[in-house]
Amino acid sequence: MRCREGLEHSPRTWAARKQALTGESSSRWAGSITKATHDQWALARRGQLAHIQSLEAGVRTLTHRLSLPLGAKGSKRALGGYRTRQEWHAKKRRLHVLESRLEQARADRDGGTVHVARGGRKLARARHNLQQAGLSEAEWRQRWQAERWFLAADGESGKRYGNETIRVGPDGEVSIKLTAPLAGHANAPHGRYVLTGRLRFRHRGSEWADRVQANRAVAYRIHHDTARDRWYLTALWQIPPAKTIPLAAALAEGVVGVDTNADHLAAWRLDTHGNPIGSPRRFPFDLAGPAGHRDAQIRHALTRLLTWAKTCGVKAIAIEDLDFTVEKTREKHGRKKRFRQLISGMPTARLRARLTSMADRTGITIIAVDPAYTSRWGAQHWQKPLTSQNRHTTRHDAAAVAIGRRAQGHPIRRRTAPPRHHQGDRCGHRTAQARPATPGREGTRPRIPGPRTRSVLAGRGANAGNQNAQHRSGRSAEHEPWQQDPLPLSLEER
Incomplete structure (x- = not known):
């Protein structure tokens, strides 16, 4: 309808x-x-x-x-x-x-x-290719009916245990409010049917118990797993948005930079000055198999990452804001099949959503940074210095350092050249450390036309028509803050 x-x-x-x-x-x-x-x-x-x-x-x-x-x-x-x-x-x-x-x-x-297609388009198409799907007609029919079954109810705050239709008590007792045609099968008062089995939530069981005892809304869904021949009950509730804290407070104890890859997460802890501390960590996951297995692999990897970050004492995790929605099209990388498979296999959207929701419970702030050139510049400036006889630093580990430094506002470069010994133009521009708030601090220095940069000949620059901007007697110099006095005649003759 x-x-x-x-x-x-x-x-x-x-x-x-x-x-x-x-x-x-x-x-x-x-x-x-x-x-x-x-x-x-x-x-x-x-x-x-x-x-x-x-x-x-x-x-x-x-x-x-x-x-x-x-x-x-x-x-x-x-x-x-x-x-x-x-x-x-x-x-x-x-x-x-x-x-x-x-x-x-x-x-x-x-x-x-x-x-x-209620039940899934993939399963519906498998009906015409049972041999290729490895199913018999009876097995397919059983899975099809199980996927099309509907037994779910939204929660209601203020009602007993947070749900009046499917009620789960603190002791694990499950009761279902039967419809009017099935009221004769009730085995409990008020038209309810109580199941014989008891359940227990191993994942976030304490949070569920707190909501149930406070009569806060909890939604439930009951489904049948035909492969294992088991019934499962899933509890869902809405988590209030976490309060946003200032960036300086989140970075007070350092940060953990995380580089996202197709099969693992490369992480490295940085102090408040952007220096790597300890050894890099790697959290692998396997994205082969069904969607449930892939989601579990991502959840386990993120759990280990958050546990390690909490053990280190940091309050922030920096991760790249990746999005391959347009980049993984077939028309853009037609011949690079392996590259398309690589970027298509990276669970960027699911990992970002899962990490954000899981980090709220641990009190860790997630900082999304610009992913531009993090792998290239990390390998250029950090991979070789962090490699020793006892530690082999990979390109992904160096990228994690670059991501963490970018989140802290530091440039990715390890160091800058010291100030030169004098102010002469022959030494070139001074290379000094730019402040974190300086825009474009990691980019190349723009070429400003004029006699001082020697990129444009005299009389051909932007101020060629302005006689006041030329180096002539009686005229002010091009740069107003200072004016060089003419040399004595005795020195000019020499």
């Missing part, structure tokens, strides 16, 4: 759908079902928009590269032309395919049409 309404959805139509389901079940179950379908429709709309943006990026890349001559070289900011005529024709055909898909996706979005 929700997909059929499309963009015509309104609170009135939502109330009508809920009222129609209330007669067959109850008001609580009708509210849970309608809210779940609305959330799934909204998720499909967000995925549809992301798909359109990806198609638009592919079309722009293909159009640009096809407009260039064969063999045209590209730059760091723009791709070049295709190498051969065969590749050019293949990409031309792919451009027509992407444009057709983009047109269809835009039409669906304008019409409010979404494509949702």
Whole structure:
């Protein structure tokens, strides 16, 4: 019903759908079902928009590269032309395919049409390839029915134990409020059915117990794992946003710089002056397998990272603000298949969201820094000095140091040249340490035209028409703060 309404959805139509389901079940179950379908429709709309943006990026890349001559070289900011005529024709055909898909996706979005398969599109397609999926028809049917089952209820603050529909007491007793047609199967007062088994939450069990005893909202979801033939109950609740603390207070005890990679997290602790302390740490994870396994691997790696950071006594973790949404397109890195697989396998969005939520409980602040050139400059300035006979510093370890120094406001360079012995122009510009608040302190010094930099000849600079800016007798010098007096004639003759 929700997909059929499309963009015509309104609170009135939502109330009508809920009222129609209330007669067959109850008001609580009708509210849970309608809210779940609305959330799934909204998720499909967000995925549809992301798909359109990806198609638009592919079309722009293909159009640009096809407009260039064969063999045209590209730059760091723009791709070049295709190498051969065969590749050019293949990409031309792919451009027509992407444009057709983009047109269809835009039409669906304008019409409010979404494509949702309750139970999963991947499992639905496996029905036509049972042998390749390694399933029999009975096994597939069992998994399909389990995935399509719905048994979830949102929490309600003020109600007993935070949920009136699916209630879990502090002792682990689970009771379910039955619908009107199933009221005859109740084994407890007020139309409730109490399960025989007791449960215990090993992960965040103390937080769950505090919320239950305070009658704060806790949502529950019951699902069946057909592979293990077990039933699981998942508890969910909303964590209030953590208070933002000043950056200086977060960096008072140093920082831990973290470099994100496809198979591990490289971390190094830095003191308040940006110097590495101790030895680097590595927290590996394996992203092969199903989504549940990948999520567990990320959670375990982040748990070890936060535990180590808390042991070190720091209050901040610096991590790169990575986003490969556009960079991992097939049209941009078509021949670099291994590179595309590498950046596609990096769980940047999930890792960032998981780390932020887990760090709130430990009191550690997460600092997101600009990822530009951290690996290159870290290897250039820190990899060799930190390598010794007893320690081999990798490129990722050096990048962690660069990330931590950037979060503290220090330049990535290890040191700067000392001041020169005099103020003569022949020594070049003075190289002094820039303050952390100085914009562009890590960039190259801009070339200012004028006689002092000797980059533009006299009379050809920006002030060539201004006679007051020339070095002539009776005129002020180009630089107003000081004026050099003419040398005595005796010295000029010598």
